[in-house]
Amino acid sequence: MAIFQKSVIKKYLDYLGRMQIDKAHLKFRSNYNPAKIEQIKILKEEEYQDGFIKVPVSGVYTLYSESNDGSLLYLDGKLIVDNDLHHKVQEGFSKTALKVGWHSIKLEYFQMGGDKALRVSWKGPGFNKQEIPSNVLFH
Numbered sequence: 001m002a003i004f005q006k007s008v009i010k011k012y013l014d015y016l017g018r019m020q021i022d023k024a025h026l027k028f029r030s031n032y033n034p035a036k037i038e039q040i041k042i043l044k045e046e047e048y049q050d051g052f053i054k055v056p057v058s059g060v061y062t063l064y065s066e067s068n069d070g071s072l073l074y075l076d077g078k079l080i081v082d083n084d085l086h087h088k089v090q091e092g093f094s095k096t097a098l099k100v101g102w103h104s105i106k107l108e109y110f111q112m113g114g115d116k117a118l119r120v121s122w123k124g125p126g127f128n129k130q131e132i133p134s135n136v137l138f139h
Contacts, residue, residue, distance in 0.1 A: 051139025
């Protein structure tokens, strides 16, 4: 297969993946309004958080998960930070290239007593490490 054909196919497959994420985000937003989400949070303690993150500009990002005890951070369905197992506060991180737009994000975590800590941060093009701001997270 010619290099040009491979490039066209890859771009098409990337486009299909992006369409599926955008479609899932719209469906989620239409079924769960903020009041409904708050009611669910009050009624149960969650073992995970999932939703969508809006990446402002394409580039290489570093994502961090600091926790006591374990945490797993997924982006677009792929495990990117494995900070699992019983431990004191520690931070795991991973670098990944992200395109501008919506990406699915999921954080799994657990606590086994003792101190509690959970923080998810990122560093990207044009900004230093910071907690992921709420204005780019949607669920």
